[in-house]
Amino acid sequence: MALIKADHLNIKYKKSDESVIVDTNFSIEKNEIFVLVGPSGCGKSTILQALAGFIPASGTLTMNDQPITSPDWQRGVVFQNSSLYPWLKVKDNVGFGLKSRNFTKEQISQRVAYLLDLIGLSDQADAKTFELSGGMRQRVAIARVLANKSPLLLMDEPFGALDAFTRAKMQQLILDIWHKEDTSIFMITHDLNEAIRCGNRIAIMNSHDKRIVEILDNPFQNIDIETLDDFDVERKIDSFRKQILEVINQ
Numbered sequence: 113m114a115l116i117k118a119d120h121l122n123i124k125y126k127k128s129d130e131s132v133i134v135d136t137n138f139s140i141e142k143n144e145i146f147v148l149v150g151p152s153g154c155g156k157s158t159i160l161q162a163l164a165g166f167i168p169a170s171g172t173l174t175m176n177d178q179p180i181t182s183p184d185w186q187r188g189v190v191f192q193n194s195s196l197y198p199w200l201k202v203k204d205n206v207g208f209g210l211k212s213r214n215f216t217k218e219q220i221s222q223r224v225a226y227l228l229d230l231i232g233l234s235d236q237a238d239a240k241t242f243e244l245s246g247g248m249r250q251r252v253a254i255a256r257v258l259a260n261k262s263p264l265l266l267m268d269e270p271f272g273a274l275d276a277f278t279r280a281k282m283q284q285l286i287l288d289i290w291h292k293e294d295t296s297i298f299m300i301t302h303d304l305n306e307a308i309r310c311g312n313r314i315a316i317m318n319s320h321d322k323r324i325v326e327i328l329d330n331p332f333q334n335i336d337i338e339t340l341d342d343f344d345v346e347r348k349i350d351s352f353r354k355q356i357l358e359v360i361n362q
């Protein structure tokens with residue numbers, strides 16, 4: 113059974129007459145990284161918001177066969193500029209969501225310590241978030257969502273505001289987390305190299321169809337394109353990138 117199922121999905125914003133998403137179909141399997149790419153304004157974030165339960169959609173949209181009707185901890189969201197609680201220490205930001213659920217103090221502090229180690233910020237546990245760099249803040253935002261053990265992470269351009277070097281490190285971090293944690297990921301990116309490095313499957317939208325028009329299996333997941341020096345593989349990746357671009361520009 114697919115984790116997420118979207119059948120004949122339509123999404124329309126309240127104050128608008130026209131649907132932004134029309135009759136789209138896709139599923140997200142358990143433990144997959146599903147990446148969505150497409151031109152600016154095509155409706156990627158709109159799909160993510162419906163998945164999060166922030167906005168209503170018509171058609172079928174289910175998680176584990178249950179309709180998605182409102183936000184809940186089962187779907188954790190990371191935005192490009194996720195806001196943290198500036199008055200709380202790093203460790204309290206990470207553990208914040210757990211306090212409202214039935215966990216003991218001991219369980220919370222164990223989970224927080226594990227996550228800080230996972231994101232490489234154990235030394236910053238007592239720092240305030242404004243003392244951190246952009247990349248560090250984004251790592252805390254990811255850990256805060258992971259703390260809930262959400263079966264699905266929804267990431268909207270999570271590394272869009274970071275420099276290329278930090279971005280590459282964050283992509284590796286996401287892959288490491290994905291290997292260690294029992295989670296699935298829906299990620300939006302503008303960066304095709306990022307899509308090819310991280311996605312198991314790459315879903316593609318163009319600027320006019322208002323739906324996902326193609327979903328490709330990615331044979332190159334986990335390959336660090338930036339440091340690749342195998343000419344033959346590089347050529348194949350280049351042709352895969354062109355294949356994606358052709359669909360985007362259809």
Ligand SMILES: Nc1ncnc2c1ncn2[C@@H]1O[C@H](COP(=O)(O)OP(=O)(O)OP(=O)(O)O)[C@@H](O)[C@H]1O
Nearest residue numbers: 125126128132150151152153154155156157158159
């Ligand atoms: N709250 C809203 N109310 C009305 N229309 C909206 C709202 N949010 C987005 N839209 C419209 O929906 C369309 C899709 O926007 P969306 O943000 O989903 O695109 P996107 O593919 O994520 O774009 P980008 O890559 O630039 O972030 C756009 O035409 C946008 O103007």
